[in-house]
Amino acid sequence: MDMLVPAGAVITVLGLLGLIYCIVEVARAKRAELGEDALRARLQKAVALNLGALGVSALGLMIVVVGVFLA
Known part of the structure; x- marks a missing residue:
């Protein structure tokens, strides 16, 4: 425990x-001056990564809270 x-x-x-990686990727994609379709594809990948990273972070915080309650 x-x-x-x-x-x-x-x-x-x-x-x-x-x-943080998602923020950097979106900034790079916007600076690259891509076409609309290419930019949309890169941003869709970044959104998927963003949701995954947010979920991992929330899971970690839940584990911390459970650990504090059980300590």
Whole structure:
């Protein structure tokens, strides 16, 4: 049970890194001056990654909360 908080923190940080990666990718896509279809395709991929990273981060925070309650 003592490992839940650190494990949850690591998972949360991985999710946050994924969110930062999404921000960087969207900024790169907008600076690349792509056509509308190419830009839309890149942004759709970024949205999928963004939702996944947000889910991972939320899961990590839930693990931290459970670890705090059980400690």
